[in-house]
Amino acid sequence: MPxxxxxxxxxETSKPLMLVIHKSWxxxxxxxxxxxxKDKGIAELGTKFIMVNVEDDEEPGDQKYAPDGGYIPRILFLNSKGDVQxxxxxxxxxxxxxxxxxxxADIVLSMKKALETIKPAPPPKPDEL
Known part of the structure; x- marks a missing residue:
């Protein structure tokens, strides 16, 4: 998914986003x-995330997606507001x-931690008249 x-x-879903940034070369x-x-833990936990895989020119250009450098591959977790955790x-x-x-195995550990720490955004409050 782009x-x-x-x-x-x-x-829309309040699911955390897992962003995998890599290059074809x-x-x-x-x-x-x-x-x-082929990792079963990633597959199981992946259903609880919006999984995004960006390659080559698809990588977002904003520096916030390279918090400690532009090395690859890197995996970032974002909350439903799009904030890098x-x-x-x-x-x-x-x-x-x-x-x-x-x-x-380390990816699975971080996925579990992400699910524990990233809380869904509260639903918007209805406008009061």
Whole structure:
């Protein structure tokens, strides 16, 4: 799903958005892709997220989607308002590349943490007359 559509779907459903940013030529991205696709934990938890996969020129240009640099691949979690949750990082990863996940088990851990910490936006209040 394109990024802008994902933001809209997240806002409409109040589901958190999981943004996977990668490049077609990237070796680390190519290594992660098959493991990501076959991981049962990611598949199960993925139903509770709006999953957005952006590649090459699809990457959003705003610096907020590269909070600690433009390395790839990186995985970000956003609330339904589209705010990057900068505290949701790879706890077992490199402190210089907080959103890089070489192991799917670490992705699953962050997905679980995201579901615990990202609360749905409250429904809008009806206008009072």
């Amino acid at each position: 990024f802008e559509e994902g933001l809209k779907a997240s806002a 990237c070796g680390a991205c190519k290594a992660l892709k098959p493991n990501f696709a 900068q505290d949701l990082i790879n706890e077992n990863g490199n402190a210089n590349y907080k959103y890089y996940y070489p192991q799917t």
